[in-house]
Amino acid sequence: MTTRLVLVINCGSSSIKFALRKEGDSQPLLSGLAEQLDTPGANLSWQAGNEKHTEALSGQDHQSALASLLPVIGRFAGQPISAVGHRVVHGGEHFTGASLIDEQVMAAIEANAPLAPLHNPANLIGIRAARKVFQDIPQVAIFDTAFHQSMPPHAYRYALPDDLYAVHGVRRYGFHGTSHQYVTNQASRLTGQRPGQGAWLSAHLGNGCSSCAVFNGKSLDTSMGLTPLEGLVMGTRSGDVDPNLHAHLARTLGWDLPRIERLLNRESGLLGLSGLSNDMRQLEQARANGHSGAKLAIEVFCYRLARSLAGLAVALPHLDGLVFTGGIGENSPLIRALTLNHLGILGLSLDPDANSSLPRGLAGKIHAPGSPQILVIPTDEERQIAEESLVLLDHSHAKD
Template sequence: MSSRLVLVINCGSSSIKFAVREEDTSQPLLSGLAERLGTPQATLEWRLGDHKHEEPLGEADHTQAMARLLPLIGEHTSQPLAAVGHRVVHGGEHFTGARLIDDEVIAAIDASAPLAPLHNPANLTGIRAAMELLPDVQQVAIFDTAFHQSMPAHAYRYALPDDLYAVHGVRRYGFHGTSHQYVTNQASLLTGRQFGHGAWLSAHLGNGCSSCAVLDGKSLDTSMGLTPLEGLVMGTRSGDVDPNLHAHLARTLGWDLPRIEQLLNRESGLLGLSGLSNDMRQLEQAREDGHHGAHLAIEVFCYRLARSLAGLAVALPRLDGLIFTGGIGENSALVRALTLRHLAILGLHIDPDANSRLPRGQAGAVHRSGSPAILVIPTDEERQIADESLSLIDQLRNQS
């Protein structure tokens, strides 16, 4: 019997990232990106094995891009899709796990749009396009926030009047849930534990960054909050700042709210600190060349990460290890080394040789003997989405 196929879709405001995943396999059969949708420069790029392909899409919108994707998938697969798994950024408090998409789920995603105005509407666009073009295939929503719904109230509540939470949903939600869940599950296997078990700190580091405390497969606390702006220093996002910064900038510079939001989301982080770039690879090279801003940006990034990880450790009864993942976490030996320089208080000690020798993008252990595990684990959110989609379908079938 052949393995089932899942089409994984991550839909942005002008793009569709996609992959066809085969059950129980580590590599996608087919993957690609449709980008700049709605413009004359719209293109479709895809990879099949070692071969890359690209074609223009004219001014295709999401539905038209999907209409081109589906025949492409049919050309290169020998069986129908078992499911379409959609990444949805914000599920609010509505969802604690994967859900089969119906009118009720669509309405709840739409209701959460004010909490993720750049993400949820785009996610819904992809869902509606896929449902229109694949009406007979089961569609599943996987929520970035769902994994963190296991956080206790003392971790997710802000010290604000209760009505803001009870009526308006103002609380900490957390993001990157599929990544934190995937890498902590893999860490349990790499260290000889039962699948999903262990007490882990997880650092997902890319253009967006978050840290998380996970115990036996459950998120107990995380660095991101109501929105993906809270927490760590990121590529262009500030992370934590004084909450009164908005009022200070409005009073002293006359800035309005959109201008301040632009500053904190698009002009800050590594880019703002360095005055050079939000790309860690470029900053590391500039640091070697003596660029002061690059040096400062990397030092702040690593210190703030270490401070967050140390704070999250209080959520755990013990510490079995620390995981680095995401483009920076997987590839930057420098960031790992500088971050661990601040974490000796947790008993975490890096092996400099193992850290520097680990091939970029590969899984491995980089800790010294006697230290809790320090692991580098490439994330695979698409596989997590595919696995959760099939698991839900099997669960619903067994219930019927």
């Protein structure tokens, strides 16, 4: 039986991140990025094993960029692609899992655009372009929000008038679902449980950050809400603030909504606290050199993360362990250690040597004896998207 291939696409308004994945393989055959599309500086870069390549795509749009990618895919695929899997940020309540893309699905993605105005329209650009270039290949949408549709109403409802939910869909949705699902499944495997079993806290820490409580493969609660702004301190996003901050800034400083949105999404978080950078690597170095802003930013980041994880623990019947993932979670022993300093209440205890010596990019256990599991697991959202795409194809073929 031929091992199937999936092309995974994560499309932004001016970029396409892509990976060609073979069924069952842990590493992509091919991965890369087309960026600055629709500008004179548009370019395509890709890597396959040790081979790297960059070429100019001056002025090309998403469809042209995908067409330019076709010969490269054909070279490394050696066989037809079984599916194209698309990351879509917001599926609202309509999508609880992967969906074969048709006109109805595209209309639903567009209808959810007000909930993710920076993401869903860009995702649709990529879908439309891919459907024209790969006309005979099934296209699958994988939604960041779908994994969290298992949250109970007491976790996803805001304390607002019912019409805002019933008519306008104002509720907590959560994001990074593909990552939380992937790493908690891996955690089950690493600890000898059946895949999808166990009670886990998951911390996805990158420029965007979220935490999640997962029990037996289902999200019971998560830190992000209606939008990706709610929850943890992030690179440039504030995370939770007083809901009346908007009114306070409007009254006292005369700011309008676009200015306040820019503050909360682009100028806050680690960047705002430190006055220096949204890059945790730079902040850790500055902290070591005595920079007070960097020190404060890191302390707030870790405390707010710990507070969120402790709060999410109430969603679980018991705690098997905690998983760190994402660029910061996977690569920063300091952030893991400072966060766990606040989590003794959950019985979590770190092995300092295991934490500091864990090789970058590898999964490992960093807990002390007697502690619930503390794991570092590199996320692989593209692999999760590829696997979900193939599962959906199998189900759709079984129905035919």
